[in-house]
Amino acid sequence: MHSDPASVKASLGKYWMIGGALLVFTVITVAVNLVHLSSVALAITIALIIACMKGSMVASVFMHLSNEKKWIYGALILTVIGFIVLMTVPLFTTMDTIGTHSPAIGIPESHAAGH
Amino acid sequence: MDMNIPYTVEERPDSGLANGKLGIWLFLASEVMLFGALFSTYIILRTGAVEWPHGELNVWLGAINTVILITSSVTMVMAWANLKMHDFGKHRMYLIATFVLAGVFLVNKYFEYADHFGKGEGPWHSTFLAIYFTLTGLHGLHILGGMVVMAYFIGPGAKLWKKNPDQFTNRIEYTGLYWHFVDLVWIFLFPVLYLL
Numbered sequence: 122m123h124s125d126p127a128s129v130k131a132s133l134g135k136y137w138m139i140g141g142a143l144l145v146f147t148v149i150t151v152a153v154n155l156v157h158l159s160s161v162a163l164a165i166t167i168a169l170i171i172a173c174m175k176g177s178m179v180a181s182v183f184m185h186l187s188n189e190k191k192w193i194y195g196a197l198i199l200t201v202i203g204f205i206v207l208m209t210v211p212l213f214t215t216m217d218t219i220g221t222h223s224p225a226i227g228i229p230e231s232h233a234a235g236h
Numbered sequence: 237m238d239m240n241i242p243y244t245v246e247e248r249p250d251s252g253l254a255n256g257k258l259g260i261w262l263f264l265a266s267e268v269m270l271f272g273a274l275f276s277t278y279i280i281l282r283t284g285a286v287e288w289p290h291g292e293l294n295v296w297l298g299a300i301n302t303v304i305l306i307t308s309s310v311t312m313v314m315a316w317a318n319l320k321m322h323d324f325g326k327h328r329m330y331l332i333a334t335f336v337l338a339g340v341f342l343v344n345k346y347f348e349y350a351d352h353f354g355k356g357e358g359p360w361h362s363t364f365l366a367i368y369f370t371l372t373g374l375h376g377l378h379i380l381g382g383m384v385v386m387a388y389f390i391g392p393g394a395k396l397w398k399k400n401p402d403q404f405t406n407r408i409e410y411t412g413l414y415w416h417f418v419d420l421v422w423i424f425l426f427p428v429l430y431l432l
Binding site for chain 2: 124129136140147151169171175176190192193197203214
């Protein structure tokens with residue numbers, strides 16, 4: 122990260138600009154919600170895409186992640202892997218078939234049940 | 237005997253980082269996992285629910301709080317930038333502004349919570365409100381924690397600027413990294429809880 126006084130001074134305008142962009146994206150998010158899109162999936166997708174864009178702006182500019190040392194990137198890559206695992210946990214809940222009835226393939230359910 | 241803690245200002249030769257910088261990033265990594273686990277819980281509850289309430293929360297209050305936190309992120313980065321430019325007066329002004337904005341956020345949250353509890357809608361009322369209070373309560377505690385740290389640097393902690401300006405600037409940078417993370421979490425909480 123370049124943090125000598127001259128380069129910091131040159132970045133001041135960028136900080137205000139990113140702040141403004143974040144506020145504009147917030148307005149867009151609320152506006153999309155007010156429009157009441159016909160598809161819920163579309164509304165969710167748009168809201169999350171905007172949130173991801175806002176999050177990446179905060180991380181890259183305010184937290185200076187666009188220009189950091191490799192140790193920090195290394196720690197964050199491990200975090201991302203862990204985060205992805207956490208986000209896939211809900212999928213495992215749908216794979217759990219313990220206690221559910223699943224008849225053998227090709228056998229009518231009435232036969233499988235012993236009737 | 238000199239008992240100074242090493243690498244508070246100068247960078248370590250192996251990592252190229254001051255110890256505090258790596259420390260705060262590792263802390264933030266653990267915070268990602270904490271909030272990640274709760275977001276994952278939210279997905280499980282939401283996908284497993286027969287119906288999910290819409291319009292239970294005040295979108296305008298949520299949007300105003302989003303604007304407040306984004307503005308506080310800008311004032312926080314300006315507080316750090318002004319220290320880098322050796323302008324302690326402006327730094328202090330921006331840090332106080334960040335502290336006040338954080339306070340306004342919590343006051344808004346208090347009104348939201350009071351409205352729910354006034355109607356008997358606590359975390360016990362529904363699955364949605366249970367995860368809502370868990371996520372926003374934990375986030376609110378993080379805001380409170382940030383305010384305590386900021387209050388320290390506005391008050392007694394500011395003395396370090398005269399003694400060791402570089403170390404003080406680093407401490408404000410770490411506070412800023414934490415504060416931006418708290419803002420980042422809210423950026424996702426707002427659409428997930430208030431809009432979807």
